[in-house]
Amino acid sequence: MALAERRDIEPExxxxxxxxxxxxxxxxxxxxxEGIALNAIADKFGxxxxxxxAATMRARYVALVAAFESVGxxxxxxxxxxxxxxxxxxxxxxxxGAGADVVSLGEFMRAQKAGVAAKDIVFSGVGxxxxxxxxxxxxxxGQINVESAEELSVLSKVAVKVxxxxxxxxxxxxxxxxxxxxxxxxxxxxxxxxxAAHDIVELYAHAARLPGIRPVGIALHIGxxxxxxxxxxxxxxxxxxxxxxxRAAGQVVSVLDLGGGLGIGYYDEPGISxxxxxxxxxATVGDLxxxxxxxxxxxxxxxxxxxxxxxxxxxxxxxxxxxVLDAAMNDLLRPALYESxxxxxxxxxxxxxxxxxxxxxxxxxxxxxxTFAIDRVLPSFKPGARVAxxxxxxxxAVMSSSYNAxxxxxxxxxxxxxxxxxxxxxxxSDLWAHEIIPG
Ligand code: LLP
Numbered sequence: 297m298a299l300a301e302r303r304d305i306e307p308e309x310x311x312x313x314x315x316x317x318x319x320x321x322x323x324x325x326x327x328x329x330e331g332i333a334l335n336a337i338a339d340k341f342g343x344x345x346x347x348x349x350a351a352t353m354r355a356r357y358v359a360l361v362a363a364f365e366s367v368g369x370x371x372x373x374x375x376x377x378x379x380x381x382x383x384x385x386x387x388x389x390x391x392x393g394a395g396a397d398v399v400s401l402g403e404f405m406r407a408q409k410a411g412v413a414a415k416d417i418v419f420s421g422v423g424x425x426x427x428x429x430x431x432x433x434x435x436x437x438g439q440i441n442v443e444s445a446e447e448l449s450v451l452s453k454v455a456v457k458v459x460x461x462x463x464x465x466x467x468x469x470x471x472x473x474x475x476x477x478x479x480x481x482x483x484x485x486x487x488x489x490x491x492a493a494h495d496i497v498e499l500y501a502h503a504a505r506l507p508g509i510r511p512v513g514i515a516l517h518i519g520x521x522x523x524x525x526x527x528x529x530x531x532x533x534x535x536x537x538x539x540x541x542x543r544a545a546g547q548v549v550s551v552l553d554l555g556g557g558l559g560i561g562y563y564d565e566p567g568i569s570x571x572x573x574x575x576x577x578x579a580t581v582g583d584l585x586x587x588x589x590x591x592x593x594x595x596x597x598x599x600x601x602x603x604x605x606x607x608x609x610x611x612x613x614x615x616x617x618x619x620v621l622d623a624a625m626n627d628l629l630r631p632a633l634y635e636s637x638x639x640x641x642x643x644x645x646x647x648x649x650x651x652x653x654x655x656x657x658x659x660x661x662x663x664x665x666x667t668f669a670i671d672r673v674l675p676s677f678k679p680g681a682r683v684a685x686x687x688x689x690x691x692x693a694v695m696s697s698s699y700n701a702x703x704x705x706x707x708x709x710x711x712x713x714x715x716x717x718x719x720x721x722x723x724x725s726d727l728w729a730h731e732i733i734p735g
Pocket of ligand 1: 397591593
């Protein structure tokens, strides 16, 4: 399903709730996430606030590992840090056993700061700078995913200079349509990512001859929020073919990095079936005798986070009812950028059962694009009522900004029945702390 496609019939709030076992509505306490009342969090920390559930992250990690174990595979899981790079989140996933997939020196340093060993980190991305390469190599990075011949030659020079051997995989562009939103499709020939399949064998041989470079395998990543295993199956079959072609050409191939992209249910549908995905991996690449790598981001953290917001006011426009929240596109950009759907639940039990009618849910930013939902069937809200924007654990806080001089929201992590403040709300002086008035 394309992210931009709206479902003809959107789920009702009761269906959204029923599809998310970590969320429960209590008659007195209202909506609870991992057993903790969101109203209590809003009372203590204010709104808007990102709320993350550690138990949900761990459960999702465990489910992914178990799905692969049940087909006899043990892929190394490298959490895609870009989905949510908070140190507390990285540290939960590291403790669960994850390595990291990073796309910048900043993410590399964060992952290490959260305790991920450099050898358990892979560096992806279409434009790594020589400084980033040098720093990652000097720190002992496990693997660098090379996306072009140009990058390979720079990396070789940098590795020689730093006195390190770079374990590299070549990222192949399989030219497969992942059937997802155009802005997050990466595996098509006209996307900027990867190396054309017909160039891989020659470039791999070239890499094997370059100083400072040790080619260990290939990688691919076809896109994000993929709910159907079929495009993966096509791409992975091409990867298997490539591994065989490389071996036939006398190359050593010990790693196959399958990328990320596992989709979650933003409505009330299930996410990608882990058992179907694992079975497909087993069938397409399970017999190659390579170490498999996975780079999931959204799957692990998306449903483990929500954005808790309050209603500033409700206004009746000439044609529509508008619910104006204290959260905005600067906090959660996905609806504005991809027209993506996020479920919205009232936090109070009374609101939850009140008569509901369509309304647009918007933020206070001065752009029409600052819209979280159009014609969403919701109750009438009093100022101060709280709502939860669901499935905001991935590509939420990381994509936020301070547009309209709006300080970044606070973040809390729920863990073991405790609520931990993991980022205080920014202050106005935080926002101008690094600004200089000349003279
Ligand atoms: N590996 C590579 C090389 C990637 O480019 C990505 C995501 C991932 C792994 C992780 O993908 P995931 O498992 O999270 O789908 N901001 C967009 C998503 C951009 C994804 C970019 N690359 C959104 O909000 O939907």
